[in-house]
Amino acid sequence: MILKQEKGKIIIKIDKIEENEIRNKLQEYINKGLKEIVENNQVILDLGDLGLNESEFKSILKIFNSFSLPIDIIRNTNPITKMISINYGIPVDAPSVINTQNKLIPQTTVNNDKNSSIGSDSKLGNKIVENTLNQDILIYRRNIRSGSLLESEKTILVVGNVNSGAEVRSARNIIVLGKLMGTAHAGYPNNNSSIIFTLKLKNPIIKIANMVAEFDENEIKKQLQSKEISNILFYQDNNSIRMEIIKEQKE
Amino acid sequence: MGKLKRSIVVTSGKGGVGKTTITANVGTALALLNYQVVLVDADVGLRNLDLILGLENRIVFDLSDVIENRCRSYKQALIKDKRVGNLFLLPAPQTKQKEDIPLDKFKELIEEIKQEFDFVIIDCPAGIEHGFKMSAKAAEEAIVVTTPDLSSIRDADRVIANLEAMGKNSTKLIINRMKKHMVKKSQMLSIEDILETLNIELLGIIPDDEYITISTNNGEPVVLNKTKPLYKYFNNIANRLVDPSIPIENPFNEGNIFQKFASLVGLKKTKY
Numbered sequence: 001m002i003l004k005q006e007k008g009k010i011i012i013k014i015d016k017i018e019e020n021e022i023r024n025k026l027q028e029y030i031n032k033g034l035k036e037i038v039e040n041n042q043v044i045l046d047l048g049d050l051g052l053n054e055s056e057f058k059s060i061l062k063i064f065n066s067f068s069l070p071i072d073i074i075r076n077t078n079p080i081t082k083m084i085s086i087n088y089g090i091p092v093d094a095p096s097v098i099n100t101q102n103k104l105i106p107q108t109t110v111n112n113d114k115n116s117s118i119g120s121d122s123k124l125g126n127k128i129v130e131n132t133l134n135q136d137i138l139i140y141r142r143n144i145r146s147g148s149l150l151e152s153e154k155t156i157l158v159v160g161n162v163n164s165g166a167e168v169r170s171a172r173n174i175i176v177l178g179k180l181m182g183t184a185h186a187g188y189p190n191n192n193s194s195i196i197f198t199l200k201l202k203n204p205i206i207k208i209a210n211m212v213a214e215f216d217e218n219e220i221k222k223q224l225q226s227k228e229i230s231n232i233l234f235y236q237d238n239n240s241i242r243m244e245i246i247k248e249q250k251e
Numbered sequence: 252m253g254k255l256k257r258s259i260v261v262t263s264g265k266g267g268v269g270k271t272t273i274t275a276n277v278g279t280a281l282a283l284l285n286y287q288v289v290l291v292d293a294d295v296g297l298r299n300l301d302l303i304l305g306l307e308n309r310i311v312f313d314l315s316d317v318i319e320n321r322c323r324s325y326k327q328a329l330i331k332d333k334r335v336g337n338l339f340l341l342p343a344p345q346t347k348q349k350e351d352i353p354l355d356k357f358k359e360l361i362e363e364i365k366q367e368f369d370f371v372i373i374d375c376p377a378g379i380e381h382g383f384k385m386s387a388k389a390a391e392e393a394i395v396v397t398t399p400d401l402s403s404i405r406d407a408d409r410v411i412a413n414l415e416a417m418g419k420n421s422t423k424l425i426i427n428r429m430k431k432h433m434v435k436k437s438q439m440l441s442i443e444d445i446l447e448t449l450n451i452e453l454l455g456i457i458p459d460d461e462y463i464t465i466s467t468n469n470g471e472p473v474v475l476n477k478t479k480p481l482y483k484y485f486n487n488i489a490n491r492l493v494d495p496s497i498p499i500e501n502p503f504n505e506g507n508i509f510q511k512f513a514s515l516v517g518l519k520k521t522k523y
Contacts, residue, residue: 049417076416143450145412146405163448165405181448 001025003034013046018054023063030067038069055102055150059161071224079142080150086143087138087154136172144168144182151188164203170194180204187236196234197246206241213241254287254294254517255369258361260390260494262414264406266377268398269427273461273488274374276301276481279472280489282338286369289329289359293386294376295352301342305470306330322447325364334475339368349382354389361389370492379413386403387414393422394454399440405450411451423454425488430459434503442503452495455488457481458502 003020004011005179007198014022026034045064052060064071074085074092140155146165149239150156157171168174173237174186176198185207192209206213213234220229231246263276271294278290292300295314312321312328320329325341332338341364344351365371373390376378376382387393393414397407407424414422426445433439446453460481466473473481487500 078416145415146408148412160448161448163405163408164401165409215413 003029005041008041009044010034010041010185011044013048014060014074015048015050016051019059019063022159022177023066026069028065030069035069042072043070044075045071047081049077050081051078051148052076052084053149054084054153055151056087057081058246061088080148083138083140084152085246096136108147117121138170143178144226146182162204175198175207183207186234192236194236198232200228201232208234208236208241211236211239211241213243215243233234254367255493256365256460257392258365258371258390259392259394259403260373260375260386261394262375262383262387262410263377263396263403264379264383265397265403265409267405268375268396270396271299271303271374273394273396273425273427273457273485274372276474276485277299277488277492278336278370279304279332279338280474280485281370281372281492282332282335283474284328285336285337285485286487286492286493287367288370288372289339289341289364289368290372291364291373293357293373293382295343295347295349295382296345297376298345299344299434300341300374301330302338302470304332304338304472306340306342307470310342313342314357315342315347315351317360318352319340325360347470349376349380349385352385354385357385358389367485372376379410383410383413387417387419391419393419394425395422395449395451396425397445398427398520399434399445401440404440404445408449413439414461421452424449424453425455425457426453427457428459429456429502431502431513447467450521453499454491455484455499456492456502457482457484457488 001015002013004013008088019023041181054083060073068180074090075155076082076085076092078246081238085092137156137157138152139159140150141159143163144158144166146149149167149169150158151169153171156168156170156174158168158174158176158178161178162168162176162182164181167185168176168183169185171188171191172186173194174184174196176184178198179200179202180198181202181204183205184196184198187209189211192211194208196206196208198204203217204215206215217229218222220243229245233244233246235242235244259489260272263270273314274290278288285491290300290304291313293296294300301310303321309330315327316322317325317328328481329339329341332340338402340457361371361373373386375386394408395414396408397403424446426442429442430439440457442453458481462479473479474485476482484500484502489495491499
């Protein structure tokens with residue numbers, strides 16, 4: 001962890017997610033008087049190209065919160081981490097934008113809602129705010145590529161494809177407005193009332209709570225007597241995963 | 252005239268899809284277009300680019316000699332191609348491990364070389380470990396090579412994800428070894444299928460050709476022989492690197508379907 005001071009900014013650069021190390025270093029800096037400097041400066045957390053999942057992200061927020069250190073902006077190039085950060089109400093910016101055009105930085109608003117989903121287990125500094133629009137749903141607006149894991153406690157809405165080798169894991173539901181070709185795990189670890197919906201699919205792996213569905217695409221196509229299957233809903237019922245084709249309802 | 256100062260990494264994730272052959276041929280084609288080109292072999296310990304260019308007997312200094320200051324400057328280690336005047340090779344060390352080259356030093360070196368040339372093209376090793384990170388972080392632009400196999404496409408997808416995580420969002424794609432007769436019979440994944448999954452800009456398509464084996468074994472890039480069919484595809488890629496508005500040389504003439512997908516991945520309206 002490195003600490004830098006620029007004009008009106010404190011930049012805290014983290015290159016490894018080692019909770020204890022971060023905590024110890026922060027304590028060290030605070031002993032040296034970090035808090036007094038922070039008051040009149042913008043705090044930028046620079047995560048480089050680290051790919052953090054939601055729980056790692058939250059654990060870092062918790063550490064900063066435990067020292068009552070606010071985070072104004074997060075710098076990160078990883079698309080998934082960026083999206084999580086925006087969902088937690090912390091603006092993300094590329095370093096070049098911050099350096100040249102301070103006015104572009106969105107202002108955060110204060111949210112005292114006790115029900116906000118990170119508020120329940122951690123009292124965050126008043127500068128860290130949940131985006132009220134996306135409170136129960138996490139929206140990811142691009143394709144999820146092979147090797148990427150998108151994980152959240154919220155319902156996940158993917159506007160794009162989930163490619164082969166990619167995984168989406170939610171404690172609630174998963175909705176894919178695109179083609180599901182990778183793994184979708186809803187209701188993780190044990191919420192069997194969760195559902196998965198996708199517009200299209202190709203050899204996906206479907207998991208709901210603690211169950212995995214075997215999925216024979218050709219068999220289904222034969223049964224339906226159609227070349228393509230679309231608008232598919234998966235849910236758990238009587239200890240098995242059911243599939244339902246949602247048909248357009250005519251008025 | 253000012254130098255273009257572009258640094259490009261050629262990568263794929265999966266091995267054996269043609270990274271080195273493409274680096275050698277596109278590099279040579281750019282040099283034939285009168286650009287100053289340096290090809291950097293980053294495949295430390297498994298170097299091959301020198302063989303494909305036919306320069307293996309002229310290596311005196313290599314990448315690790317430059318990085319560990321055993322030669323005066325990188326210029327001493329560059330091998331000039333005698334057939335094409337403005338093509339240079341910086342060979343990889345064969346007796347080292349990939350981890351022996353520090354990431355930041357390699358990046359500094361590429362930045363230094365870039366200042367005096369139009370193109371620095373880095374031949375990246377297979378995999379997504381140290382060698383990949385080193386090559387990808389050093390270059391500003393990236394080209395991903397894939398063949399029409401599912402395994403190669405999935406690896407390319409993973410590599411593109413890693414490149415995006417590094418903040419590189421303008422990665423371009425080369426599809427290598429397309430087999431004409433198999434595409435026609437739908438026995439092979441089509442270009443549309445590949446583009447649908449990978450969702451990045453298409454730079455070029457190279458059809459399968461047996462002559463590449465002969466050319467590789469002779470150490471003579473295909474583009475040096477203008478009568479061979481593959482010449483125009485590599486030449487097209489080199490031209491499109493400089494001017495993306497030049498249409499893709501498409502070996503399959505898929506007409507309208509192709510156009511549709513080109514617009515899907517954000518290509519400008521071009522004639523195929």
